[in-house]
Amino acid sequence: MTADARDIMVTAQEAARFRDAVQLEVRDIALAALILHFLRMPEEVEGSGAVSLSPEQLPMSDEVREIMTAGEGDLRNLDLVEMARREDSELSEYLGPVWRAIAGR
Template identity: 85%
Template sequence: MTADARDIMVTAQEVARLRDAVQLEVRDIALAALIRHFLRASEEVEGPGVPSLSPEQLPMADDVREIMTAGEGDLRNLDLVELARRDESELSGYLGHVRRAIEGL
């Protein structure tokens, strides 16, 4: 196993634990690969003097736009997690743990 593959598998184990899994699944590996990709990309950035190569921001769905513009005060990470939990996608299993961690439960 290469070092990169090992990193993905270690991260996948942690991802699976986030949803209180009894076994590691393909979706855990998929999320771990994305996490590792973005971590690696952020490590490669040399500093604030480097111009951004990011593409333009994507248009937002109505639910996302609403949470970005509605409400009083700052948008919190918990607000975004709750929005994602309401979607009830296959990733919802991860978000209960994330919500509890944010709230300090």
């Protein structure tokens, strides 16, 4: 196993534990690969000439645009996590511990 593959597997194990899983799943590996990709220095991922620290923003879905504009006061990380949990995506299991930590429960 290469060092990069080992890093993915170790991170995937932690991701699975984070969601209280009983086994490692493919989605844990996918999430680990994504996390490690973004943690690397930009120069390691792309040629230094092509690196942009301010990439163009993607358009926002209606749900995201609504939460960005429809609140009073500052948008909090808890607001975003709660929205993501309501959407019940495949990755929503990961958000339970995040929500509990942010909400102080």
